[in-house]
Amino acid sequence: QSVLTQPPSVSGAPGQRVTISCTGSSSNIGAGYDVHWYQQLPGTAPKLLIYGNSNRPSGVPDRFSGSRSGTSASLAITGLQAEDEADYYCHSYDSSLSGVFGGGTKLTVL
Amino acid sequence: QLQLQESGPGLVKPSETLSLTCTVSGGSISSSTYYWAWIRQPPGKGLEWIGSIYYSGSTYYNPSLKSRVTISVDTSKNQFSLKLSSVTAADTAVYYCARLGRVVFAQADYWGQGTLVTVSS
Numbered sequence: 001q002s003v004l005t006q007p008p009s010v011s012g013a014p015g016q017r018v019t020i021s022c023t024g025s026s027s028n029i030g031a032g033y034d035v036h037w038y039q040q041l042p043g044t045a046p047k048l049l050i051y052g053n054s055n056r057p058s059g060v061p062d063r064f065s066g067s068r069s070g071t072s073a074s075l076a077i078t079g080l081q082a083e084d085e086a087d088y089y090c091h092s093y094d095s096s097l098s099g100v101f102g103g104g105t106k107l108t109v110l
Numbered sequence: 111q112l113q114l115q116e117s118g119p120g121l122v123k124p125s126e127t128l129s130l131t132c133t134v135s136g137g138s139i140s141s142s143t144y145y146w147a148w149i150r151q152p153p154g155k156g157l158e159w160i161g162s163i164y165y166s167g168s169t170y171y172n173p174s175l176k177s178r179v180t181i182s183v184d185t186s187k188n189q190f191s192l193k194l195s196s197v198t199a200a201d202t203a204v205y206y207c208a209r210l211g212r213v214v215f216a217q218a219d220y221w222g223q224g225t226l227v228t229v230s231s
Contacts, residue, residue, distance in 0.1 A: 002156060034217075036216075036217035036218070038157075038218070044223075045222065045223055046157065046218070046221060048218065048219050051211075051216075051219070057219065091217070092215075093214075096170070096173055097162075097170040097215065098159055098161070098171060098173060099149070099159035099162070101156060101159060103156045104157070
């Protein structure tokens with residue numbers, strides 16, 4: 001059971017917009033800790049996609065965006081492409097300054 | 111370009127101690143003010159935070175693993191290490207080392223490729 005809750009799967013057709021939610025509590029996201037998002041392709045290490053709730057590292061397309069509100073955060077992907085098919089994880093911290101992850105969401109591009 | 115590489119035994123017996131090292135290249139652990147982390151992923155499952163360490167040696171552990179985990183840093187070798195004691199089959203996972211940002215609650219922006227550790231007799 002992960003500390004942060006994500007939907008196990010989402011799907012969308014090429015060109016569409018999908019969102020992935022990440023729900024925490026008052027001891028992590030709700031306490032003001034930033035949320036970060038990672039993309040993991042099969043057999044590879046996770047790759048940083050969004051940091052500090054809504055910032056994109058250099059090289060990440062602007063089709064990816066993030067937001068945080070209250071005890072939740074979300075990742076939005078617009079203009080869905082086949083190459084976006086992957087697992088996505090949200091990441092934050094709790095009051096012990098230990099990291100916490102969501103259980104991961106598998107994105108399927110139809 | 112910063113690179114991280116995990117190393118250590120791929121097979122550990124139950125009740126023994128798992129030991130892994132992360133070697134950092136392309137940057138110095140001691141001259142920067144970053145945090146460094148260990149994260150694991152059981153086969154077919156999600157990511158789990160193990161703990162993090164500051165270059166000065168301050169550590170922050172996952173409360174659920176704290177009694178069994180020790181993370182240390184060796185600035186002379188540009189490495190940081192993980193020890194996990196009393197392992198069971200539930201500790202079988204791909205273990206990743208990663209660099210965090212300059213605050214303890216930062217993102218993991220550089221990752222090692224990961225190393226699979228299997229706990230089995």
